[in-house]
Amino acid sequence: MAKAKQPTGLTQEELEGLQAIFNAKRDNEVKLLNLVMSQRNLDKLLSEAHAAIDANNLALSKIQEAYQEKYGDVEINVQTGEFVVQENTEE
Secondary structure, rough: OOOOOOOOOOOHHHHHHHHHHHHHHHHHHHHHHHHHHHHHHHHHHHHHHHHHHHHHHHHHHHHHHHHHHHHHEEEEEEOOOOOOOOOOOOO
């Protein structure tokens, strides 16, 4: 009885299937890397935006203190710069 010939490698169909999986894996790894880099950039932008808002809040606080010292406890219309008169609703 003759021995069956042992395969020496994958069939063309098997090879193409294996390569398709490896190519898909590589594509997904590139997508993941791009997402990680995008997330990192977004985190940096968010941090910078928070720092800018903190600086705005500090500037507003300082100017509020200066105006309160100069004008007293008044409310200012930020569109016109006029003092807002509080009307008493007491009867």
